[in-house]
Amino acid sequence: MAIHGGVAFVLLFAGFSASVTGKCSFENCGHYDNSSYVVHIVPHSHMDLGWLKTVQQYFYGTNAGENNIAVKLIYDSVVSELLTDVNKRFIFVETGFFELWWNHSSDASRESFRKLLNNGQIEFISGGYVMNDEAATYYTNTIDQMTLGLGILRKTFGECGVSRVGWQIDPFGHSREFASLLSQMNFDGLFLGRIDYQDKNAREESGTMEFYWRASESLPKSRLTGVVLANNYSPPPGFCFDIYCNDDPLVEDKESEEYNLPGRIEKLMEWIGTRAPFFATNNFLITMGNDFNYHSAHKWMSNIDILIRYVNTRKDLKINGLPVRFEYSTPSCYLKAIRGAKLASKADDFFPYSSDPHAFWTGYFTSRPAFKYLDRFANNLFQAAKQLAAMAGLGGGRLSGLSRALAVDQHHDAITGTAKQFVNDAYTRSTLKGFNEARDVIAEAFVSLSRNDAGPIVFCKSLNVSECDEIDGMLRNGGITVNAYNPSSQLVRTFLRIPTTDGEEAFSVTFCPYRRVLFALPERSGKATHEIVFPIEIGAHAFESVSIKPKKTSWASEFPSEVEVPTYRRLRPGKREFVERRGDTELRIHPTRGLVRMTMNGVTINATAGYYYYESHAGDNHDFGHRASGAYIFRPNVSSPVPLPITSQEIIKGKTVTEIHNTYTDWLSDVIRMTGDGKVEVEWVIGPIPVADKVGKEIIWRMDTDIDSGSEFFTDSNGRETLKRTRDSRPTWDVSLEEPVAGNYYPVNTRIAIRDKDAETTVLTDRSVGGSSLRSGQIEIMLHRRCLFDDAFGVGEALNEPGYDGEGLRIRGTHTIVVQTPDEFDARSASINLALKPIVVFSKEPLETSQSRINxxxxxxxxxxxxxxxxxxxxxxxxxxxxxxxxxxxxxxxxxxxxxxxxxxxxxxxxxxxxxxxxxxxxxxxxxxxxxxxxxxxxxxxxx
The missing domain is CATH 2.60.40.1360 (Immunoglobulin-like)
Structure with missing residues (x-):
C-alpha cells in the first residue's frame, strides 16, 4: 500500500541539536556515527491516572481484587535498581504519579532520585500531569495540564526537570493541534504508539515510520519530528520480563541445560531485522515495558543486562550490513541519533484510529457525555476564577485542587469515557470538590473588587437541571441582583435564564415555562416551574449587574409598556407547515417532520433536522467480525439510523425569545430557540435511552441541507484550527473501509461545518462529540450512547451508565446552528464564547465592581x-x-x-x-x- 498525497521529504533542520541538547538529558547518550546499527533499549512503565482503579488505588495498591498494582512500589523498585549501575536508564512520563511519590517519600529517596536524574539515568518524557487524550480535550485544558506537570518538574529539579520530547503511546489517535502545542512548548519530537493499522502498514512498506510533522497551517514554525513505535509500546514478543509476564528469563550460563541465549537472540534479531527497513536510519528503538510494569525492576533489568552483554560481544550479528550495538537509551537519545535524517513530511492528523477492520475507536468521541460537559464547564469556571483571583490579588495557589482535578480529567481514560464506572465517579467527585474551591475564590474576588457591600454572594449550584433554591426566597422577598463576569476577551451579547417558582404575573420580564421533561430529571429537588429570560451585554473581562424586582400591586397601571404576557400556540401532528421569525432569522417548520427551511444572515437553505439512533452492534469479540460497539468502539448494526419523528409540539413566544418545544419520545425532547442574533440554538434532553429490547442505542442529531458540499466537511482540532475532512478518504494513504459510518467519524471539540460557493452551515457544540458528513449537504453529531456489550479493549464493562437514579443516564445539552455566506462567520470566536460563558453570582443589591490590573x-x-x-x-x-x-x-x-x-x-x-x-x-x-x-x-x- 503506497503512501501518496504529495509526500515531501525534509532534512531535519540543523538547529535541532541545539534545542535538544542539555546537561541532564544527553550527557549519557551514545556515539552515533553510522559505524554500527544501534538498538536503543528504553525501559518504561505506562501508568494510567485511573482506568480499572482510581488514581489513589493505583498509587497505594488498594482494591487488590481488581489488580495488585501499586505505583509507589514501581518508583521504589526502579530507583533502587538504577542505583546499582550508572549505565541503567529509565523514563518516567506522568507527573501526577511522580508528585504523589515525591510527597510520600523520605529525604533519602528524594536525594537518590535527584542524583539519578542529574546524571541522566532518569529522564522525564512529556512531563504533563497526565498523558492526555487528543480527541476530546479542549486546548486550554491541555495547555494547563502540561503547564502544571512541567512546572512541578522545573520547580523540583531545575534544568534537569525540563522535557522536550513527547510520549503519547496510548491515546487512541493523535491530533495535529496537540503536536502544534508541543512545538510551541519547545518540544522537538513526539513518539506515538497507536495509529491506524492501515496507516501503519503503509508506513512500514514505505519506510516512513519517522516523519516531519508540520503541525499548523497558520504557524510555519510549528513543527516537530514524529516517530511511530515499532510495537506500540510493548517489548518484542518473548522478551517481557515483568512479574506479570510469562516469558522465560534469559539464561547466560553455558553450562546450564537451561542456557537459551543463542536461540532467543536469533529470534530477536530476526524480529528487528524485518522491521529495520521501516525506519530511516541505522537506529531502532525497543520499548521494554508495558502498563504498570517494573514492580520488580531488578527482574527486568537483569535480563536487559544479559541481552546487552551477549549481543555486544557477538561481532557476527549484523543489520543493514553493520555490527549491532545494544544500549540503554531514552527517546531523547534516539532523536539525537536520527538528527539529519531525510524524513517524510506530514500535515494532517491521525484520526480516526482503527485497530482492525471493524474496530474504529470513534465511540469514545462521545462516550460519557455528561462527564465531557462537566469537564468543559469546570474549565470555564477555572479560567474565570484564575482571572478574578488575579484581578483581586488574592495570591497564587488558591485553585490547586481544581487545577489537579482538571489535569487528571484530561487523562486518556478519563475525558474519553473509557474508565470503569466507579473510576469515572471518582473523577467526578474530585472535579466537583474543585468547584467549591473555585466558587470560594470567585465569591471572594467579587467582594474584593466591589466598592460596596451588596450582601452575601450566592451561587446557583443546580442550574444545569433548571433549579436554584438558593435564590428562590430572595426573589420573592424584595428581588435579587444578577451579577455576571465575562471571562472572554470580546463583547458578549447573550441571554441569561434564571429559575423561579413564580410565573409572569410576578415579574416584568419574559418567562418561559419549563418542559415537562425537566420536571422528571431525577437530580431535581426544587420547585421551579419557569425561567426568567433576559438579554445581557457584557464587555471583555468586565462585569454587569441586572436587578430583578417583584411587581408592585399597581404594576400593570404603573408600567403598562413593560408588561409582557407570553403567548402560547399549541400545534398537533398533521397540521400545516408554519413560519417563525425573529430578527433576520426565519424558520419554516413542519409539525411532524420539523425543520424544512431556514434563513439566517441573509442566506436561505432548504434544511431538515432531527434525531436518529444507530443500533449498537452486539458481539463477543472472539474475532474481528464479532466486535461489539462499546466505550471505545462505535460500530452500528447497519449504516442507516432509525428516525425519531415529532409527536407533539408547542410554540412559546415572548418579547426576547421564540421557543419551539418538540417531543419525540418520552425520553427525547428539544427546544429550538430563536433570539434574532443570527444563530439558532437547539437545547435537548436525552435519556434514559431505552434498552428493554436488549439492544444498545447511539443517538445522533442530523441536519440535511441542499448545500452542495460533496465529500468534504470541516472539523476543529481541540478547539483551535480547522481541518478539512474528506469522506471515505485519508490524506496520505489509501483507506479501505468496512465500517462506512464509524470510519468517517471524527472528533468535534467545538464545531463542524459544510460549505459550497453560496452557503456555509456551522454547528457549534457545548462539549466534545463525534461527528461526520456521510452525504453531501449533511451534518451529524452523536450526542449520547448506551451500549450493552464490552468491546474487549480492557475496561471490562459495557458503556451502560446508571445515571442519578439507576435507571440510565439522562443528559441535557445544546448546540448552535449558524448559516451564512462562506467564510463570513467567525466560528472560532463564537466557539470561544461558548467555552467561556459568563460566570453568574447573585446578591441582594448590585455589586459595584471594578479592577485596575489589566486594561x-x-x-x-x-x-x-x-x-x-x-x-x-x-x-x-x-x-x-x-x-x-x-x-x-x-x-x-x-x-x-x-x-x-x-x-x-x-x-x-x-x-x-x-x-x-x-x-x-x-x-x-x-x-x-x-x-x-x-x-x-x-x-x-x-x-x-
Missing part, C-alpha cells in the same frame, strides 16, 4: 487574553492568543503590552508556551507584542 480595552478584537493567573504576590502568568487562522483572513496583530497593564510593569520575561523555559531572545523591555495568526505568546510579568 483589556487595549486588546485588538482578534486577540484573546488566554491566561491571566497570579503566581505570587506581584507575579502573573499571561498568555496572549491571536485567535484567528491564517486562511480566515487574519493577519499579524500587535498588542501594546505596557498599556495592557496600565504602565505598571516592573519586569517581564517571555517563555515558551508551558512557562517552564525562558525565551532569552524575547526577554527585557517588551513594548509591543506581535502575534501571527493562531500564535500564543506566554509571559511572566511582575507588576509594581
Amino acid at each position: 483589556v480595552t487595549t486588546l485588538p478584537d482578534i486577540v484573546q487574553l488566554l491566561s491571566f493567573e497570579q503566581l505570587a504576590e506581584n507575579e502573573f502568568l499571561v498568555r496572549l492568543e491571536n485567535k484567528l487562522e491564517r486562511r480566515a483572513g487574519a493577519g499579524t496583530v500587535t498588542v501594546d503590552f505596557p498599556a495592557l497593564f496600565n504602565d505598571r510593569i516592573e519586569n517581564v520575561k517571555e517563555t515558551f508556551l508551558a512557562a517552564n523555559i525562558d525565551r532569552p531572545s524575547r526577554t527585557g523591555a517588551i513594548r509591543s507584542v506581535r502575534l501571527y495568526p493562531m500564535e500564543i505568546r506566554t509571559f511572566l510579568v511582575t507588576l509594581k
Whole structure:
C-alpha cells in the first residue's frame, strides 16, 4: 500500500541539536556515527491516572481484587535498581504519579532520585500531569495540564526537570493541534504508539515510520519530528520480563541445560531485522515495558543486562550490513541519533484510529457525555476564577485542587469515557470538590473588587437541571441582583435564564415555562416551574449587574409598556407547515417532520433536522467480525439510523425569545430557540435511552441541507484550527473501509461545518462529540450512547451508565446552528464564547465592581487574553492568543503590552508556551507584542 498525497521529504533542520541538547538529558547518550546499527533499549512503565482503579488505588495498591498494582512500589523498585549501575536508564512520563511519590517519600529517596536524574539515568518524557487524550480535550485544558506537570518538574529539579520530547503511546489517535502545542512548548519530537493499522502498514512498506510533522497551517514554525513505535509500546514478543509476564528469563550460563541465549537472540534479531527497513536510519528503538510494569525492576533489568552483554560481544550479528550495538537509551537519545535524517513530511492528523477492520475507536468521541460537559464547564469556571483571583490579588495557589482535578480529567481514560464506572465517579467527585474551591475564590474576588457591600454572594449550584433554591426566597422577598463576569476577551451579547417558582404575573420580564421533561430529571429537588429570560451585554473581562424586582400591586397601571404576557400556540401532528421569525432569522417548520427551511444572515437553505439512533452492534469479540460497539468502539448494526419523528409540539413566544418545544419520545425532547442574533440554538434532553429490547442505542442529531458540499466537511482540532475532512478518504494513504459510518467519524471539540460557493452551515457544540458528513449537504453529531456489550479493549464493562437514579443516564445539552455566506462567520470566536460563558453570582443589591490590573480595552478584537493567573504576590502568568487562522483572513496583530497593564510593569520575561523555559531572545523591555495568526505568546510579568 503506497503512501501518496504529495509526500515531501525534509532534512531535519540543523538547529535541532541545539534545542535538544542539555546537561541532564544527553550527557549519557551514545556515539552515533553510522559505524554500527544501534538498538536503543528504553525501559518504561505506562501508568494510567485511573482506568480499572482510581488514581489513589493505583498509587497505594488498594482494591487488590481488581489488580495488585501499586505505583509507589514501581518508583521504589526502579530507583533502587538504577542505583546499582550508572549505565541503567529509565523514563518516567506522568507527573501526577511522580508528585504523589515525591510527597510520600523520605529525604533519602528524594536525594537518590535527584542524583539519578542529574546524571541522566532518569529522564522525564512529556512531563504533563497526565498523558492526555487528543480527541476530546479542549486546548486550554491541555495547555494547563502540561503547564502544571512541567512546572512541578522545573520547580523540583531545575534544568534537569525540563522535557522536550513527547510520549503519547496510548491515546487512541493523535491530533495535529496537540503536536502544534508541543512545538510551541519547545518540544522537538513526539513518539506515538497507536495509529491506524492501515496507516501503519503503509508506513512500514514505505519506510516512513519517522516523519516531519508540520503541525499548523497558520504557524510555519510549528513543527516537530514524529516517530511511530515499532510495537506500540510493548517489548518484542518473548522478551517481557515483568512479574506479570510469562516469558522465560534469559539464561547466560553455558553450562546450564537451561542456557537459551543463542536461540532467543536469533529470534530477536530476526524480529528487528524485518522491521529495520521501516525506519530511516541505522537506529531502532525497543520499548521494554508495558502498563504498570517494573514492580520488580531488578527482574527486568537483569535480563536487559544479559541481552546487552551477549549481543555486544557477538561481532557476527549484523543489520543493514553493520555490527549491532545494544544500549540503554531514552527517546531523547534516539532523536539525537536520527538528527539529519531525510524524513517524510506530514500535515494532517491521525484520526480516526482503527485497530482492525471493524474496530474504529470513534465511540469514545462521545462516550460519557455528561462527564465531557462537566469537564468543559469546570474549565470555564477555572479560567474565570484564575482571572478574578488575579484581578483581586488574592495570591497564587488558591485553585490547586481544581487545577489537579482538571489535569487528571484530561487523562486518556478519563475525558474519553473509557474508565470503569466507579473510576469515572471518582473523577467526578474530585472535579466537583474543585468547584467549591473555585466558587470560594470567585465569591471572594467579587467582594474584593466591589466598592460596596451588596450582601452575601450566592451561587446557583443546580442550574444545569433548571433549579436554584438558593435564590428562590430572595426573589420573592424584595428581588435579587444578577451579577455576571465575562471571562472572554470580546463583547458578549447573550441571554441569561434564571429559575423561579413564580410565573409572569410576578415579574416584568419574559418567562418561559419549563418542559415537562425537566420536571422528571431525577437530580431535581426544587420547585421551579419557569425561567426568567433576559438579554445581557457584557464587555471583555468586565462585569454587569441586572436587578430583578417583584411587581408592585399597581404594576400593570404603573408600567403598562413593560408588561409582557407570553403567548402560547399549541400545534398537533398533521397540521400545516408554519413560519417563525425573529430578527433576520426565519424558520419554516413542519409539525411532524420539523425543520424544512431556514434563513439566517441573509442566506436561505432548504434544511431538515432531527434525531436518529444507530443500533449498537452486539458481539463477543472472539474475532474481528464479532466486535461489539462499546466505550471505545462505535460500530452500528447497519449504516442507516432509525428516525425519531415529532409527536407533539408547542410554540412559546415572548418579547426576547421564540421557543419551539418538540417531543419525540418520552425520553427525547428539544427546544429550538430563536433570539434574532443570527444563530439558532437547539437545547435537548436525552435519556434514559431505552434498552428493554436488549439492544444498545447511539443517538445522533442530523441536519440535511441542499448545500452542495460533496465529500468534504470541516472539523476543529481541540478547539483551535480547522481541518478539512474528506469522506471515505485519508490524506496520505489509501483507506479501505468496512465500517462506512464509524470510519468517517471524527472528533468535534467545538464545531463542524459544510460549505459550497453560496452557503456555509456551522454547528457549534457545548462539549466534545463525534461527528461526520456521510452525504453531501449533511451534518451529524452523536450526542449520547448506551451500549450493552464490552468491546474487549480492557475496561471490562459495557458503556451502560446508571445515571442519578439507576435507571440510565439522562443528559441535557445544546448546540448552535449558524448559516451564512462562506467564510463570513467567525466560528472560532463564537466557539470561544461558548467555552467561556459568563460566570453568574447573585446578591441582594448590585455589586459595584471594578479592577485596575489589566486594561483589556487595549486588546485588538482578534486577540484573546488566554491566561491571566497570579503566581505570587506581584507575579502573573499571561498568555496572549491571536485567535484567528491564517486562511480566515487574519493577519499579524500587535498588542501594546505596557498599556495592557496600565504602565505598571516592573519586569517581564517571555517563555515558551508551558512557562517552564525562558525565551532569552524575547526577554527585557517588551513594548509591543506581535502575534501571527493562531500564535500564543506566554509571559511572566511582575507588576509594581
